[in-house]
Amino acid sequence: MNLHLASPRFLALAGTVVLWASAFPAIRVGVDGLGLAALSFLRLAIAAAALLVLAPFAGVRLPRRSDLPLISMCGLSGMTAYQILLNWGEIHVEAGTASLLIAVAPVFSVLLAGVFLAEPLTRNVVVGSVIAIAGTAVVTLAEGFSGFSAASLVVLAAAVVQGVYHFASKPLLRRYTGLEVATYAMVAGTLFALPLLPWTVGAVVSAPAGALGAVLFLGLLPSALGFVIWGYAVARLPMAASTAALYLVPPVALLVSFVWLGETPHPIELIGGAIAVAGVVLINRRRAVAAGAREPQTVPTVATAPG
Template sequence: MTDLVETAPPARKTDFGKIAAAAGLAVVLWASSFVAIRSVGHALSPAPLALLRLAVAAVTLTVFAVAKGAVRIRLSRKAFLLVAAYAVLWLAAYTVVLNAGERHVDAGTAALLVNLAPLMVAVAAGKFLGEGFSRSLVVGSLVALGGAALIATGATGSNDWAGVLLCLLAAVLYAAGVMVQKITLRHVDGLTAIWLGCVVGTVVLLPWTPQLVSELQVAPTGAVLGSVYLGVFPTAVGFTAWAYALRRTDAGRLTMVTYAVPAVAVLLSWLLLAETPTAYGLVGGVLCLAGVAISRRR
């Protein structure tokens, strides 16, 4: 785990535009995923939806890998285990838990809660990597936790509480996935990492194949198309773009751009689904983002 404290190689000025474009693309696509999950979640259960999403992503990325000539690449045992670890944590478990959470809370609220992940990364680094706890990290943590508590206060029903807890668990899995992925990208390129990760995630979720087949038989066309969209764009394209940027810059700095995900998700949710978080959710979400921002100050 000490590899996490290493910084990425300095990027040339000509690379900054590509890094920014890749990170921006990932942010927009990931924000849209919250809306898509909320839209199709009524037709497909959490695990079958995750299976279909990752299977579509695996097929899409296989095409990319074949075109790039990466299908014959050989990985060390360590590299494969790292890929498998982040695939299980982020691509499989996180996706299933988020799908379940969005059955209970709106897309904007889910995005606000999941975006606590950068703060969790900072806390984990302070605890396990010897980076310590700065004053800004402590203050930011308290502010963010206050925001999460405010969002939970607005969850009046038991289902809403379940959604809040599930989204917080998704944030934990997200943070763990980022930390493991950063190490993984020192041993394998971004396309290969996300491609093999989607394959591993699909294999892990194969036990839900019978349920997926059963639900697809009665699912509306829009739900199926939405699931395919999740696999192609937020997963295959979005994670590839993120891996490209992550390999070329520091994880802590890059995760700051994800602050924009909840804002974009709330806007898309309002435009496409006519839903917005409650007043508690909006105010609590602002506090969560403020807390994350404070914690990242040097």
């Protein structure tokens, strides 16, 4: 075995990929037993509580008051709206399929940055975006037009709001660490999700043990621990290696979904997913080169991060 691949930083990166990929099938289990509202609120609340407990030991600082509007945008888009939309979509969309659709979130992030942050929309960005969106169309229509459902659009909407989170968090990452931004956003997202609390109480009382275990897993591992070890890994690895590892999340999610839920992806879905990931790779290739030339490395944030 290559000793470098057995180092803590690579193990942390591999652990992040597995945790974030496992979130997609765990959502299917949780939403079946808890329902949309309870799963969305509990995952955010559990993750926020865990990160707040860790915060003093990890040196997490209080945010500046002037950054609270941007933090609120990150919490509302990347946490509250993302959780609700993804969980809603996975009621009808298989976990592996959802992971393929969420993989295009960086496309929307880049396009927003081009419009609002005046980042150049190069040929690679435009071509990569078209390729990625074409790939999602193939995934969505894998079983023909009769297999198309509004749930696929809901999952794509989750990818859009995750792209908004990436875009909104970029200025914050110049002043705070990735763990700090994740903690701020998770707490803000939990506050925005408080209207779901009445439905949560009733759902927890009658929820099966498997669903409660799934939401504990989602809150403590993919959401909380995932951000911690992701931050550890990317702080010690080149940006290109960290970004490339995220391309493994959809295939690992497909594998975990097959083992855990018995889901077998349609061959056309696999082709569409490969096309979508290829488009994101093309976009990130340009971004990685530009980032290395213009500014210090920051901690990228993703989806899905965490399922």
